[in-house]
Amino acid sequence: MLAIERKNEILSILQREKSVLVADLSHKYKVTEETIRRDLDKLEREGFVKKTYGGAVLNENTNVDLPFRIRERTNKAEKQAIARLVEDLIHDGESIMLDSSSTSVVIAKNLRYFKNLTVITNSVEIMMELSDCKGIRLICTGGVMRESALSLGGKRAEEALRHYHADKAVLSCKGLDMDGGITDSNEFEADLKEVMRSCAKQVIWAVDSSKLGRTSFVKIGNLRRGDTVVTEKPLDDPWQSYLEEHGLRLVTGQM
8 A cells, every 4th residue: 555545544534533543553554653653744744633642633623624535535424315315405407506525526426317407516526527417517617726625716716606696506514503604624615605605596505414513714604594404314403493493494314
């Protein structure tokens, strides 16, 4: 295994388990503990982890944005459940905007067999996923490439989005809090999501339940009356009451 592959796998483990031990990783990958320490040193310099005695913990600072290839491996079952629910909310003949989140990529996979759908996105991964679908008209925002997220953004992307009026915007976020609102870890992504929601008649927030009650670095805005929140399992009463009181639709799975 290449060092970069091992480092990415370690980061994926940290995403799931929040902490790792040097001895365990040394045994798992059949390399020396010194090699694992060097991997953790690099991850710490990149801002993803904090080293501890004998191991490391995930850096959960609100402005840390993990690479797309790491995010796509986490909460897979939850994202697939959300994607199935969102699919039922979309209909042939509609135009939709999809952001560059890993959740939106899973949603895009469920749209491949629509017969007449327009998809507007800043996600390189979604463009690749839907590029061979005859029933989908695919529109790219253009803009500046952000390699770690496989997304396009910047002023040109925002200007391109403002030329369209979509039926629906399907968006995700890093945090959704009753007081803190909708937040993300990166201004580049947050700005695009705010533009997308302003260009759509209806906004669908596709958010796995681990994001609820969390606040990240950049505020996108607050939930608005008429928005739909889609998550993979039923929510506790405080959230159900909050959404009902604010005129928001809730769609949940049964995980």
